[in-house]
Amino acid sequence: MKTRVLLVDDELQFVNALSERLTIRNYEIATSLNGEDALEKIKQYNYDVVILDVAMPGTDGIDVLREIKKLKPLTEVIMLTGHGTMETAIEGMKRGAFDFLMKPCDTEELDTKIKKAFARKDEHEERIRTAMVSASISSPRSVLEDD
Amino acid sequence: MPISIINRLKPRFWDHEDAIGGPYKHHFDFRRIWKRAVLVTATVALVPLIIWAVAGYRLHLDTTEAELKLRTSQLVSNSWRSVSLFLSELRLVLDFIAHDHTFETLNDKEHLAAILDNLNKRFGGFTDLGLIDSTGIQQTYVGSHQLGGLDYSNEPWFRQVLKHGVYISELVLGYRKEPHLDFAVKRDLPDGSFFVLRAALDAQKFNELIAGFEVGEKTDTFVINRAGVLQTPSRYYGPALNKIPIHISDYTPKTQVFESKNNKNEQTVIGYAYIPETPFILMIVKQKGELVQPWYKTGWAFTAILTTSIVMILLVTLAVASRLVDQIHEADQERVDTLHQAEYTNKMVSLGRLASGVAHEINNPLAIINEKAGHIKDIFTLTDTYAENPKLIGLVDSVLATVHRCAEVTKGLLNFARHLNLSVQTINLPEIASEVKGVLAKEAEFRSITVGVDLSEDIPPFESDRGKLEQIFFNLFNNAFAAMKDGGHLEIKARREDADFVSIDFSDSGPGIAEADLKHVFEPFFYSRAGENRTGLGLAVTYALVQEIGGRVSVQSEIGKGTRFHIRLPLKMPPEQQSDTGE
Numbered sequence: 001m002k003t004r005v006l007l008v009d010d011e012l013q014f015v016n017a018l019s020e021r022l023t024i025r026n027y028e029i030a031t032s033l034n035g036e037d038a039l040e041k042i043k044q045y046n047y048d049v050v051i052l053d054v055a056m057p058g059t060d061g062i063d064v065l066r067e068i069k070k071l072k073p074l075t076e077v078i079m080l081t082g083h084g085t086m087e088t089a090i091e092g093m094k095r096g097a098f099d100f101l102m103k104p105c106d107t108e109e110l111d112t113k114i115k116k117a118f119a120r121k122d123e124h125e126e127r128i129r130t131a132m133v134s135a136s137i138s139s140p141r142s143v144l145e146d147d
Numbered sequence: 148m149p150i151s152i153i154n155r156l157k158p159r160f161w162d163h164e165d166a167i168g169g170p171y172k173h174h175f176d177f178r179r180i181w182k183r184a185v186l187v188t189a190t191v192a193l194v195p196l197i198i199w200a201v202a203g204y205r206l207h208l209d210t211t212e213a214e215l216k217l218r219t220s221q222l223v224s225n226s227w228r229s230v231s232l233f234l235s236e237l238r239l240v241l242d243f244i245a246h247d248h249t250f251e252t253l254n255d256k257e258h259l260a261a262i263l264d265n266l267n268k269r270f271g272g273f274t275d276l277g278l279i280d281s282t283g284i285q286q287t288y289v290g291s292h293q294l295g296g297l298d299y300s301n302e303p304w305f306r307q308v309l310k311h312g313v314y315i316s317e318l319v320l321g322y323r324k325e326p327h328l329d330f331a332v333k334r335d336l337p338d339g340s341f342f343v344l345r346a347a348l349d350a351q352k353f354n355e356l357i358a359g360f361e362v363g364e365k366t367d368t369f370v371i372n373r374a375g376v377l378q379t380p381s382r383y384y385g386p387a388l389n390k391i392p393i394h395i396s397d398y399t400p401k402t403q404v405f406e407s408k409n410n411k412n413e414q415t416v417i418g419y420a421y422i423p424e425t426p427f428i429l430m431i432v433k434q435k436g437e438l439v440q441p442w443y444k445t446g447w448a449f450t451a452i453l454t455t456s457i458v459m460i461l462l463v464t465l466a467v468a469s470r471l472v473d474q475i476h477e478a479d480q481e482r483v484d485t486l487h488q489a490e491y492t493n494k495m496v497s498l499g500r501l502a503s504g505v506a507h508e509i510n511n512p513l514a515i516i517n518e519k520a521g522h523i524k525d526i527f528t529l530t531d532t533y534a535e536n537p538k539l540i541g542l543v544d545s546v547l548a549t550v551h552r553c554a555e556v557t558k559g560l561l562n563f564a565r566h567l568n569l570s571v572q573t574i575n576l577p578e579i580a581s582e583v584k585g586v587l588a589k590e591a592e593f594r595s596i597t598v599g600v601d602l603s604e605d606i607p608p609f610e611s612d613r614g615k616l617e618q619i620f621f622n623l624f625n626n627a628f629a630a631m632k633d634g635g636h637l638e639i640k641a642r643r644e645d646a647d648f649v650s651i652d653f654s655d656s657g658p659g660i661a662e663a664d665l666k667h668v669f670e671p672f673f674y675s676r677a678g679e680n681r682t683g684l685g686l687a688v689t690y691a692l693v694q695e696i697g698g699r700v701s702v703q704s705e706i707g708k709g710t711r712f713h714i715r716l717p718l719k720m721p722p723e724q725q726s727d728t729g730e
Contacts, residue, residue: 011511011514011515013515013518013519014511014514014515014518017515017518017519017521017522018518020522020525021518021521021522021525024525024526024529055507082506082507082510082511089586090582090583090586090617093582093585093586094582098589099589102554102558103510103511103513103514103554104510104513104514104516104517104518104550104551104554105514105517107518107521116589116593
């Protein structure tokens with residue numbers, strides 16, 4: 001199964017080029033040009049990794065990140081920043097971003113980071129599944145209750 | 148030596164040259180302000196003082212001179228009275244004798260001798276006595292010289308007697324060749340004839356009278372005739388019969404006083420008075436110095452006080468003016484400094500905004516170029532059509548490399564803009580360490596690098612620039628990570644050094660740095676890790692950042708064991724660093 005990636009950036013050209021390149025690298029790519037649209041998509045569909053530009057008009061990257069973590073805590077977020085600053089990076093990491101990258105970014109590096117993020121999410125979900133399995137074994141009724 | 152004294156005394160504003168020119172330049176000409184202040188203050192203080200002093204001095208001098216003249220005049224009058232009295236007394240006595248006796252009795256030589264004897268007993272100084280008849284022949288003579296029978300009818304004095312009835316001569320030598328004064332009186336007889344009684348007074352007697360006046364040590368009292376010839380000896384002008392070089396006015400009954408100089412060129416006050424019915428003028432010459440000396444002493448004291456006052460006023464004026472202008476200058480300097488500071492801060496802030504704006508604006512298109520070129524490369528490498536065309540691949544790579552170069556430039560601009568904002572905050576060291584550690588935790592995990600953080604409990608929260616401190620930590624972490632192989636260990640240890648400093652050590656287990664390279668590690672573009680794609684700026688920036696927040700960074704290393712970076716930070720930002728805010 002392909003990794004599902006949502007690419008959020010306000011630059012159409014950037015989004016188009018990057019999404020095509022990531023498609024070549026065998027990802028399933030969805031794009032969004034602003035924060036509000038991105039959040040709508042996240043509500044409707046489960047993405048594995050979100051690549052999020054920090055500086056966007058409208059809802060800004062950090063706010064979008066906060067919302068994503070509220071809606072889908074397991075979805076990993078990689079921040080893209082135009083600032084060469086530690087502050088934004090730290091702010092993003094504090095709010096639960098997986099990692100950050102500076103624009104313009106090296107595609108190979110981005111590729112590696114997406115893979116790592118997905119690996120973590122996968123591992124995370126695996127653990128949850130294991131926990132749920134053990135929970136249902138110890139108390140089969142709980143499966144019914146939770147659903 | 149004198150130059151250094153002058154430099155020390157010279158107020159600070161003296162050599163001030165205002166960098167700001169323009170229409171208000173004259174406001175800041177401190178020398179001019181100072182000169183004006185000194186001039187006005189000194190004038191206001193000194194002019195009345197000097198006017199008062201000069202007027203007082205003149206007044207006093209005039210009074211003294213007037214008093215001097217008055218005193219001389221009084222002295223002359225007193226002496227004059229004595230001399231007049233003496234002369235008229237002698238004349239009256241002679242007159243009395245002439246009228247008390249008949250021609251016959253006087254013609255008796257013995258009788259005349261008795262009269263002379265009596266006269267000498269009562270008055271003294273008469274050398275002889277003679278009786279002359281109307282024809283001018285001396286009939287009888289008594290005295291020290293044998294002058295009987297002489298014919299005086301053609302003598303001028305005889306004609307004077309005939310005319311005025313009485314005659315007092317000037318000092319004469321006469322037939323006797325001895326200085327004397329002649330007194331002569333005429334008695335008219337009832338029958339129309341007359342006789343003349345003549346007496347000679349020894350000049351010595353006259354001299355004694357004059358010398359007897361109590362007039363003071365340096366005062367010269369003498370008698371002259373109307374032609375200015377001395378009748379008695381003078382202290383300054385020589386013996387009797389010398390002519391004196393003083394001009395005498397025509398007869399006046401009043402005492403005359405004027406100032407002059409004597410033959411020794413000393414200031415003198417000369418007073419004289421005509422003695423009526425005689426050819427004599429009494430003259431007194433006083434030395435002015437003697438009279439004015441007490442006044443000179445007062446004058447000296449006066450001058451000394453005046454000079455001291457003037458000097459004091461000038462010194463105080465100079466000191467006060469210098470101090471005032473100095474304070475104005477200082478205030479002005481502060482104003483100018485603040486202005487410069489504000490200007491500079493403003494400029495740097497604008498520059499920072501410009502830099503970060505440009506960087507942001509360029510970064511986005513740059514990212515697009517990067518992706519487009521990357522996409523082309525992807526197509527080239529993934530499809531067979533262009534894979535065989537190395538030239539096209541080379542061109543795309545060159546585009547990507549150029550994008551990378553531009554990205555470095557914009558990153559540098561952003562870094563520069565960021566450094567403009569030095570914001571002092573209270574720093575909690577463990578928080579920063581864990582934050583930075585958290586950011587790099589992924590890489591550490593991935594490479595199996597362990598990071599130990601050992602922060603002493605006694606490090607208080609301290610003031611510093613948070614962003615810079617984070618950057619320093621980040622750079623040193625990165626540096627250590629880059630230096631170490633997978634599975635290394637980085638230890639961060641912070642200790643409180645003393646009351647004012649905290650030290651932080653970053654020790655890695657990397658390969659270490661050769662001693663020759665050790666002193667270059669903080670230099671820009673020094674690459675110790677050959678072949679790696681690094682900017683060579685990490686440690687240089689770190690060094691600058693540590694300097695900026697008032698700290699020092701040093702490095703120790705041993706080949707094969709690892710490297711330790713030691714940072715010493717002040718617990719309080721140095722004031723000059725704080726004032727650099729915004730640079």
